[in-house]
Amino acid sequence: MGTPTPFGSATELSASEIARYSRHLLIPEVATEGQKRLKAAKVLVIGAGGLGSPLGLYLAAAGVGQLGIVDFDVVEFSNLQRQVLHTTPDVGRRKTESAAAHLRAINPEIQITTYDTRISSANAMELIRPYDIVIDGTDNFPTRYLVNDACVLLGKSNIYGSIYRFEGQVSVFAPPAGPCYRCLFAEPPPPGMVPSCAEGGVLGILPGVIGCMQATEAVKLILGIGEPLIGRLLLYDALEMKFREVRIQRDPQCPLCGEQPTLRELIDYEQFCGVRGQEAPGAPFESDFEISVEEVKARMDRGDDFDILDVRNPEEWQICRLGSAKLVPLGELQERMRELDPAREWVVHCRSGARSAKAVELLRQAGFVNVKNVRGGISEWASKIDPSMPKY
Amino acid sequence: MIRVALPVHLRTLARVSGDVTLDIDGPVTQRSVLDALEARYPMLRGTIRDHVTHKRRAFIRFFACEQDLSNESPDAPLPDAVAKGAEPYLIVGAMAGG
Incomplete structure (x- = not known):
């Protein structure tokens, strides 16, 4: 001492x-x-x-x-x-x-x-x-x-x-x-x-x-x-x-x-740290590869033909989910990418938008052309679209 | 048998719990351990060492027997205690939760 x-x-x-x-x-x-x-x-x-x-x-x-x-x-x-x-x-x-x-x-x-x-x-x-x-x-x-x-x-x-x-x-x-x-x-x-x-x-x-x-x-x-x-x-x-x-x-x-x-x-x-813009809800969209929860809801209501990819973990999936979304955790995306049709349009979400942004980047690198990140993720969906959905 | 302790996010990625055990043929060095680890768990490639240069990534450090081996030669032999499996080879990653 x-x-x-x-x-x-x-x-x-x-x-x-x-x-x-x-x-x-x-x-x-x-x-x-x-x-x-x-x-x-x-x-x-x-x-x-x-x-x-x-x-x-x-x-x-x-x-x-x-x-x-x-x-x-x-x-x-x-x-x-x-x-x-x-x-x-x-x-x-x-x-x-x-x-x-x-x-x-x-x-x-x-x-x-x-x-x-x-x-x-x-x-x-x-x-x-x-x-x-x-x-x-x-x-x-x-x-x-x-x-x-x-x-x-x-x-x-x-x-x-x-x-x-x-x-x-x-x-x-x-x-x-x-x-x-x-x-x-x-x-x-x-x-x-x-x-x-x-x-x-x-x-x-x-x-x-x-x-x-x-x-x-x-x-x-x-x-x-x-x-x-x-x-x-x-x-x-x-x-x-x-x-x-x-x-x-x-x-x-x-x-x-x-x-x-x-x-x-x-x-x-x-x-x-390379995170500029990631944690700024409400900021203007920075790319053509993002979509708002309001737009996703409107497109679902119109019956547009697209798929939803959820890149959260299974534990999060058990808490809440968007009806028809396909679950592929971000950590498994590389090896399971063959399960996804690159010709389809994909709307990707996670809890708040950071992991799905990474997923969108990976998908684009793999040749997916029509892919968008849901800004604010399922948390934003629960806040703005479905208040009955549990938030975590 | 070599024991390797991974940071929790890499254990999740590799879908393992607890220490990973590896058998190494030949000299037990940081390079041979990491090569064997990445061969067993290909999803770890690029997360510990750079994909191309194979250099340690700046947010990862290597330890064994309480000593920091991060800047040691990758081809230097690891301590006997690690080579014999008595002590783990520690891969420690930055975490930011609070």
């Missing part, structure tokens, strides 16, 4: 704080001095979702004096299976508002600052600068690279966690003491190759496990105790109930924290 803490101490603890934190004060590694460090600490949690929930709950309860929460979203029913910071009556409420209310109820002694905004290249430096530590609880590659880059440029420790289905990863990125996210994964996967939790699902408990480990690392960094996960990547498999630890090193060629960095300011992360 014994990483020197860069954080100072706050003023004395009040009588109510001594009562509240008594179990910390009894631990020699924390004690009064450590609790005062926690009180003086400023931690920014980016994302008030699956990871942000345990992060917020435990860091607030631990007495982190200034806790910032960034999120732009509203609470949805599909969040409640894992985002335990929010409750059923919060559905429809701003996540930042819901988070602040619950965290203040847990610990009114701390200062909670909420930022009801999407973190972007335009505001990331300003958001992160006042804080000592940043915790990445985001859910997409562009934001992960953005948070990493902003933290490196500002010299902030970035406590990383990510999850999918039954597996999670945790590390602490803190150059020059260890690598940054770019040293580990120099580039993101192409859009559609690695499913998101929204596409592939996630065990509700998993973010609890990973988020609690991120919170533990934050507290350790603030207190200057133990061995932080700098230069180590922890891999968790809930099905095997197994942790694996691997060593990771700085990349001398890293464009951000390497020996001759070329990235000196934030960039366009959606372009970097």
